[in-house]
């Protein structure tokens with residue numbers, strides 16, 4: 001069965017993800033990017049992001065940036081780390097590694113501390129690095145490593161980074177709006193997320209919640225024109241919601257609706273729903289014989305990787321196609337050492353959908369069916 005508009009499938013992928021019809025419907029209007037009507041939408045989004053983050057408007061500001069989430073990550077690293085600075089990156093998955101790659105491409109001094117994908121980082125090492133290398137000025141970490149679903153210990157990390165008085169950059173792409181955490185209590189200097197993850201908008205831009213006192217120091221530091229976060233901020237402030245270059249107007253309008261729906265559901269309730277999705281998924285999958293990659297205590301409610309089943313005739317692409325024909329799209333694995341596939345728990349997805357998915361998974365376990373047929377012969 002081919003996918004078309006009349007036969008949609010559920011995206012169990014951590015962005016782009018399944019959005020509500022009401023969010024998608026908001027894209028039916030065209031907007032003029034210079035016009036007051038549109039700029040007021042942008043300003044309301046910027047305000048609401050600060051409200052959602054529960055930060056003080058005098059202390060923090062929000063900036064929107066065109067592109068996928070990586071563009072926003074790159075805009076932060078590129079704009080805020082000075083040439084004489086040094087960035088320490090905590091790496092336990094592909095998104096931490098990506099920040100290292102970005103920094104290298106920018107010609108910055110970068111120090112990765114790499115840990116295994118499947119356990120949280122050893123914070124003694126973080127202490128050691130910060131104590132021994134005084135050239136380090138900034139520390140970057142991924143909150144929820146979407147590679148594995150690992151929820152990194154952000155409170156403890158922020159505590160250490162602040163003891164050493166370093167600037168803290170957090171990639172909270174896949175957690176902001178889905179997991180409660182306090183940007184101001186943790187004194188996070190730059191928090192990065194995007195439209196198409198837990199806020200459940202459509203792809204097209206990312207955003208940064210930045211401590212104003214930090215961002216103000218970053219004028220003329222960017223090595224790039226398009227990804228200059230400072231200039232983008234300055235223009236949005238001075239011209240009240242104007243982006244420097246063409247902005248994804250339909251995406252922005254849809255995002256305003258997505259924020260409204262998040263407010264209606266409540267951040268706490270959304271987190272609970274994702275958690276319920278995950279618990280139901282894991283218990284159902286375990287009953288079917290699958291094993292989750294991470295120990296329970298380290299899982300975030302965002303995405304769940306499972307080991308491939310121990311069946312010689314298992315092929316991910318065949319399994320994927322079978323599930324897709326039943327209306328569910330899942331994700332390939334991303335960890336390096338073992339074979340896994342991933343199932344997203346976020347988006348406009350409810351426990352009833354997970355129940356349907358579990359039935360589809362059971363019916364798609366062709367390696368079991370062929371084996372039992374074989375045994376019967």
Ligand SMILES: *Cc1c(COP(=O)(O)O)cnc(C)c1O
Nearest residue numbers: 068069070095142146171173174
């Ligand atoms: C999705 C995601 C990103 C950004 O990925 P894009 O494909 O550029 O949107 C960055 N970090 C994390 C942790 C993510 O989950």
